[in-house]
Amino acid sequence: MSVKVLFFASLRERLGVGQVMLDATGPLSVAEVWQRSSGGAALPTNVLVSINHEYADVGKQVQPGDEVAFFPPVTGG
């Protein structure tokens, strides 16, 4: 199984990648998903996280098969 990781907007441009697939055999923390998918950089404090299209805290666990997204503060409307 794998975890699909997405990056959006300025964060995607800064990292130079929009999508990463991580191999996962068991649960991962959001921090682990970030570290493995972003090249080991520290998680910026203003980055928002979603798991399967729902906002999530960094302390939440990610399961194999989940879709995780990291993105900057939203600016719609």
Added chain:
Amino acid sequence: MVQVELLDIPFDPWTYLADWQGHRSQQSARSGATAVFVGVMRDFNEGDDVREMFLEHYPGMTERQLEQLATDAMQKWLLDDVLLVHRVGNISPSQPIVLVAVWSAHRAAAFDACRQIMEVLKHTAPFWKRETLTDGSVRWVENNTPG
């Protein structure tokens, strides 16, 4: 009912409203109040002249968040209907970005719900604005205006 739409082409909010009003004519006697908000792209931001904008979004999550916040407002204020239309893609100054229309029995619920839907949208719906200034430089909008 709740209707949410994302559009990647320009739209006329007043035509949308007229069409919707036509569809819901049988219900219209129940709704004593309609509140409407239309957000339009400005040609300036943070002191700079803006030539165009690209509105990125997170397909799937955006629709889910919009439907959730509209449904929450329906339940909180016992609304009759909510119509929420939002642009994505390339947008030019003076083009509409967002339409929020709510129908309810009384004005207080309509005004409050319309405002609340916009505020929750601006803080939770995964959209990101990238603007091109008149000098050709490109930048991401980092924060919402206060209101």
